[in-house]
Amino acid sequence: MAGPTPPAARDAPGARRRLAIPGALLLYATLAVLLTAEAWGSPSTRWAGGCCDQQQMMWFLRWIPSAIERGLDPFVTSQMNAPTGVNLTWNSWTPAIGLALAPVTVVAGPIVAYNVAIVGAIALSALAAFVALRRYADGLAGPLVGGAVYGFSPYVTSHASLHLNLVAVWVPPLVLIVLDELLARRRRGPVRLGAALGVLAGLQVLIFEELVATGAVAAAVLAAILALTARNRATIAEGARRVGRAALPALAGLLVVAGLPLAVQFLGPLRIGGQVQDTARFSTDLLNVVLPTRYQLFAPEAATSISYEFSGLYHEATAYLGLPLLVILVVVAARRWADRRLRVAGLMAAAMLVLSLGQTLRVGGAATGVPLPWLPLSLLPLLEHAIPGRLTLYLWLAVAAIVAVLVGELAARHPSQAAPRLAALGLALAVALPAPLGSSTVEVPAFFRSFDRQGIGDDAIVLVAPHFTNGAGAAPMLWAAVAGNRPRLYEAYAYVPDDNGQPRYGPAPTQLTRIMERIQDDGVTLVARGAVREQVLRDIAATGITDVIVGPMDHREQMVVFFTDLFGRPPAEVDGVQLWHGVAGG
Secondary structure (H helix, E strand, O other): OOOOOOHHHHHHHHHHHHHHHHHHHHHHHHHHHHHOHHHHOOOOOOEEOOOOHHHHHHHHHHHHHHHHHHOOOOOEEOOOOOOOOEEHHHOOOOHHHHHHOHHHHHHHOHHHHHHHHHHHHHHHHHHHHHHHHOOOOOOOHHHHHHHHHHHOOHHHHHHOOOOHHHHOOOHHHHHHHHHHHHHHHOOOOHHHHHHHHHHHHHHHHOOOOHHHHHHHHHHHHHHHHHHHOOOOHHHHHHHHHHHHHHHHHHHHHHHHHHHHHHHHHHHOOOOOOOOOOOOOOOOOOHHHHOOOOOOEOOOOHHHHHHHOOOOOOHHHOOOOOOHHHHHHHHHHHHHOOOOHHHHHHHHHHHHHHHHHOOOEEEEOOEEEEEEOOHHHHOOOOOHHHOOHHHHHHHHHHHHHHHHHHHHHHHHOOOHHHHHHHHHHHHHHHHOOOEOOOOEEOOOOOHHHHOHHHOOOOOOOEEEEEOOOOOOOOOHHHHHHHHOOOOOEEOOOOOEEEOOOOOEEEOOOOOHHHHHHHHHHHHOOOOOOOHHHHHHHHHHHHHHOOOEEEEOOOOOHHHHHHHHHHHHOOOOEEEOOEEEEEOOOOO
């Protein structure tokens, strides 16, 4: 007769479950560090990815602690696009990440904070998927692999080259958990679940608002699929009632978390009245499903020469499944249709792929003119700003669910049965492995690292060369971030409204900025004379520019020649920059 089970043996399964989440987080964080390893060779001077949205994001990361330190409005600021300012709620300012990383940003600087943010965003997104997928797959292996499929998908790793706000995608898997409880399992009350849904939506607003709009589309599609696969009408009716009861608490939760920034966005100053993106350009090309981009580890030049033309900018081409995985998904859908988990996930993946194709079908970079389901949706309020190609995020969450179920089932079989199928699935996933992210850097003049001693007041408006109107040449935003979001920059890589409320980047072009752009783009030596000189000086006076700084840039000598002639005096050479102080009015 067997004796009592030792306490250690009884507690072993519970201990494994308790250790699963921290263990998964450690694994995903390690993989994220490896993906961004090049930046970690010098994390205070190099950042993961390319150019140049990171420099804008570093300014945004530094902004929340700067606003707290100095008692400034966190939503609307004139620290760039001065003196008019910027409504940050219309931009990718990620205040939730900025607040969470404020100690790192203040102590270690914005470049280190950015690198930490990228690793954390990838790891937490994978972890959230792991937690969600444990509801559908047995054991730990399936959810662990599924979490990696989501967190290191072409969607995440492509955007990690430029867009922190699009990499922090840990909210959608948590929303999936809430929707599963609300519509499928129904073990918890709809009021509490609605409130949780609203809080999550509010947090997403504070990370990146576009994903709230696309997430609403994905949630509606999921609800429709669950209704279509339900066994009886009573189930559908009960689901509709639960959604109705959850709606008001969801709205309340959203407003509690994000009501103030939403009010500033839609009712406050410097609102944008037009479409902020040409969304028709940024849609999934049908060939992207089987053709990789440069962000995949296995990406022959014959393929990338084609995929480089996808989706307006190729880092937005994030639908690459690869032919082996596509075949497996189709075969699984055909053979396992009776399994509701796989049926729902398969339909969801297909629906998200179709919606990501945008308003009209594009194949190999060529527009076919064939209308698609996203066309009517793109006319709806809020969705008019959403980029359809980014719906592949939800495609990858659905694919991750299918992979988790398959791996979980195979892991429970005898190795002799499971090994061939696991090998085939592993090979299919390996085809879409991400390539290691490179890194980038710019020179940050010592002037900005010791800005407190430079004698430029908080009310000064500084014109910086290189002049920038978008991500190209936006190094001054990083310089300002290093200085604690000072000085007040005349320029801005940020959406602001023009005179008609339509979006543009930074201040309107002037005679002065057109000359600066010609010098830095073409390397010509220019001096202003006659009416042109008078107009340039009027531009400076009208905008309130008090100081001009020329920092590291292409054709720096020519830029210094221009301003030396304009102001009739040479600059002060201060800690790696040329400075003309007190230039208002010429």
